[in-house]
Amino acid sequence: MAIWIEEDAKVLVQGITGKQGMFHAGKMVEYGTNIVGGCTPGKGGQTVELEGKDFPVWNSMTEAITVTDADATVIYVPPPFAAEAIMEAAEAFDSIKGEGVVICITEGIPTLDMIKAVAYVNNRPGIRLIGPNCPGIITPGETGGAKIGIMPGHIHAKGRIGIVSKSGTLTYEAVAQTMSIDEGQSTCIGIGGDPVNGTGFIECLAAFENDPQTVAIVMIGEIGGNAEQEAAAFAAENVSKPIVGFVAGSTAPPGKRMGHAGAIISGGKGTAEEKFEAFKQAGIACANDPSEIGSVLLQALKDAGLR
Amino acid sequence: MNIHEYQGKALLKEFGVPVLEGVHCTSIEQALTAYDNLNSKVVAVKSQIHAGGRGKGTLYHPQTRQEVMQGGVKIAFSKDEVETYATNILGNILVTIQTGDEGKVVKNLYVESGCDIAHEYYLALLVDRDNKSVLIMASTEGGMDIEHVAEHTPDKIHKVVVDVNAGLLGFQKRDLGNSLGLSGMALRSFAKTLNAMYEMFVSQDCAMVEINPLVRTSNDEIVALDAKISFDENAEFRHKNWAQLRDLSEEEDVEIRAKETGLSYVKLDGNIGCLVNGAGLAMATMDVIKLYGGEPANFLDVGGGADEEQVKTAFSMIMEDPNVKGILVNIFGGIMRCDIIARGVIAATEALSLEVPLVVRLAGTNVEQGKEILAASDLNIHPANDLAEGAQKIVSLIGGDE
Numbered sequence: 131m132a133i134w135i136e137e138d139a140k141v142l143v144q145g146i147t148g149k150q151g152m153f154h155a156g157k158m159v160e161y162g163t164n165i166v167g168g169c170t171p172g173k174g175g176q177t178v179e180l181e182g183k184d185f186p187v188w189n190s191m192t193e194a195i196t197v198t199d200a201d202a203t204v205i206y207v208p209p210p211f212a213a214e215a216i217m218e219a220a221e222a223f224d225s226i227k228g229e230g231v232v233i234c235i236t237e238g239i240p241t242l243d244m245i246k247a248v249a250y251v252n253n254r255p256g257i258r259l260i261g262p263n264c265p266g267i268i269t270p271g272e273t274g275g276a277k278i279g280i281m282p283g284h285i286h287a288k289g290r291i292g293i294v295s296k297s298g299t300l301t302y303e304a305v306a307q308t309m310s311i312d313e314g315q316s317t318c319i320g321i322g323g324d325p326v327n328g329t330g331f332i333e334c335l336a337a338f339e340n341d342p343q344t345v346a347i348v349m350i351g352e353i354g355g356n357a358e359q360e361a362a363a364f365a366a367e368n369v370s371k372p373i374v375g376f377v378a379g380s381t382a383p384p385g386k387r388m389g390h391a392g393a394i395i396s397g398g399k400g401t402a403e404e405k406f407e408a409f410k411q412a413g414i415a416c417a418n419d420p421s422e423i424g425s426v427l428l429q430a431l432k433d434a435g436l437r
Numbered sequence: 438m439n440i441h442e443y444q445g446k447a448l449l450k451e452f453g454v455p456v457l458e459g460v461h462c463t464s465i466e467q468a469l470t471a472y473d474n475l476n477s478k479v480v481a482v483k484s485q486i487h488a489g490g491r492g493k494g495t496l497y498h499p500q501t502r503q504e505v506m507q508g509g510v511k512i513a514f515s516k517d518e519v520e521t522y523a524t525n526i527l528g529n530i531l532v533t534i535q536t537g538d539e540g541k542v543v544k545n546l547y548v549e550s551g552c553d554i555a556h557e558y559y560l561a562l563l564v565d566r567d568n569k570s571v572l573i574m575a576s577t578e579g580g581m582d583i584e585h586v587a588e589h590t591p592d593k594i595h596k597v598v599v600d601v602n603a604g605l606l607g608f609q610k611r612d613l614g615n616s617l618g619l620s621g622m623a624l625r626s627f628a629k630t631l632n633a634m635y636e637m638f639v640s641q642d643c644a645m646v647e648i649n650p651l652v653r654t655s656n657d658e659i660v661a662l663d664a665k666i667s668f669d670e671n672a673e674f675r676h677k678n679w680a681q682l683r684d685l686s687e688e689e690d691v692e693i694r695a696k697e698t699g700l701s702y703v704k705l706d707g708n709i710g711c712l713v714n715g716a717g718l719a720m721a722t723m724d725v726i727k728l729y730g731g732e733p734a735n736f737l738d739v740g741g742g743a744d745e746e747q748v749k750t751a752f753s754m755i756m757e758d759p760n761v762k763g764i765l766v767n768i769f770g771g772i773m774r775c776d777i778i779a780r781g782v783i784a785a786t787e788a789l790s791l792e793v794p795l796v797v798r799l800a801g802t803n804v805e806q807g808k809e810i811l812a813a814s815d816l817n818i819h820p821a822n823d824l825a826e827g828a829q830k831i832v833s834l835i836g837g838d839e
Contacts, residue, residue, distance in 0.1 A: 297718065
């Protein structure tokens with residue numbers, strides 16, 4: 131099962147002819163992701179060679195989805211054009227299939243562009259947006275699997291832990307922690323560190339709760355906003371599976387943006403302390419340090435009779 | 438990116454928001470000329486810095502640190518008073534609740550006409566993360582600290598969420614005006630002002646526009662008496678004019694340079710420098726240093742694709758901080774390969790003749806090669822297998838030096 135992205139999902143790459151798009155498309159093919167082609171307006175009809183194989187390029191997402199029947203698309207388009215790329219993909223998936231997953235890796239999209247894009251996607255209920263400013267989503271398989279994004283594929287293995295995080299490298303850290311206790315992952319999702327994004331923690335928690343492959347969840351938040359507090363409140367009512375949590379930014383000074391556009395304590399709100407507190411209130415097992423995630427998870431699995 | 442009040446007022450005026458006549462000055466002479474030209478019995482003499490709480494701040498002499506004057510915003514009733522206030526403000530250091538103890542040198546002044554105030558309101562437009570939209574907040578409690586109002590009398594804050602695709606609608610402007618108790622001419626003036634502000638917010642890619650106070654004059658006209666405006670830096674590519682509005686003296690020099698080289702750096706007060714890839718991991722690295730009894734000297738994210746040169750730049754930035762007594766490098770290689778990082782670390786330590794203890798934790802892509810490269814060098818680099826071990830090592834290494 132896994133969530134949203136099956137191991138053999140058919141994936142398009144928007145911006146496949148660009149430097150970033152081509153590099154990561156190659157890495158995805160190498161991992162075993164079922165890449166079916168790409169889209170770059172004005173470059174339709176060309177092909178891109180990845181790992182010794184040619185992949186078609188289309189001018190529009192409508193054309194690309196019609197021909198390939200893709201399930202998902204991943205966007206490496208530069209910030210000025212990324213919001214429109216999201217909307218183009220959403221409209222094409224919606225009108226052709228009524229469903230589709232749009233993953234946007236691009237960092238640095240203007241916030242007002244994202245407000246418009248998120249509203250546009252939300253008007254098409256079959257479409258899921260993941261990101262932007264995120265590492266993407268990966269569903270590891272027995273061999274290969276679907277790696278859609280920029281994460282290092284080789285650190286993953288198929289398993290029963292679901293991971294959701296705002297941060298890229300902290301997600302990898304969490305993956306390594308699950309591996310350190312001989313657990314693999316069902317699906318790992320980076321929801322991104324921007325103030326306005328698509329899929330949030332709550333949707334991920336709900337999907338993991340309903341996924342038979344997933345038995346426990348690792349949730350990693352960071353300072354800024356109150357998505358973690360809302361997710362904790364949701365989890366307390368709706369999630370029966372064990373959750374292990376960590377929040378980055380306990381030492382971050384107020385009013386300073388910590389790398390991610392959304393990682394800022396403003397008006398004394400959005401601190402790591404209040405988020406950890408919300409996690410604990412909701413019965414989430416907290417790690418004080420990312421290197422502890424493995425041991426805390428192992429204990430949670432034992433407590434639930436899963437080890 | 439923040440701009441000064443005088444720049445914000447010029448922008449508001451351009452979009453049709455009523456503001457008072459004012460002049461931007463950088464010298465006492467200019468302030469006196471401004472007073473003559475404004476032809477207003479009363480003027481406000483306002484310190485221009487990128488921080489709130491100016492009115493309640495204190496000015497200090499930059500060298501002696503002796504107190505010069507209470508209040509960074511003064512009402513002057515004569516030319517002599519303008520001279521006194523301008524003299525006390527320009528070139529001195531203003532410390533407010535938002536500047537920290539070091540304060541900020543005031544280089545810019547705004548001399549503004551007075552007006553007849555009937556009531557002070559609060560108005561702000563900002564990005565609402567929860568609703569993923571633009572939020573407008575207004576209150577009858579203008580001139581106050583809005584966070585205090587929100588905490589103690591939340592019912593006095595009125596909110597409108599704008600559907601960006603529909604835009605700010607007539608009924609929303611009327612409802613908000615009504616909730617402030619406005620009617621007739623004042624309500625119409627408010628609606629017009631709000632409309633202009635929303636247009637500005639959207640077309641200029643603002644992150645926040647805060648007017649505190651927004652006033653109703655005795656003629657029932659709505660006027661913006663203050664202007665705190667910040668822009669969404671992600672949209673800089675479509676606003677060439679921001680380059681002129683930017684006051685680099687208001688930003689940390691090293692933070693600006695970091696940004697120019699594609700790094701993200703924030704200076705902190707501790708003594709352990711950190712060099713990390715990824716914002717979340719960089720924050721977590723700081724947290725874990727603290728957890729094991731150390732104090733981080735900085736946040737530094739070298740990003741996903743840093744090369745040898747960037748790693749070197751990152752090291753030199755960390756070493757610019759005289760407080761740094763040791764460095765912890767924490768890299769989870771994804772796109773970034775550990776062997777490249779290892780070479781960068783060696784090149785940087787050699788080029789900078791690094792003398793402080795250095796702990797390096799590598800994980801991810803090509804980690805074995807990376808570790809071998811570090812081990813083969815004859816430099817004094819302490820390896821660590823995970824973040825906790827790395828933090829413990831650097832904390833004990835610098836502890837031993839003292």
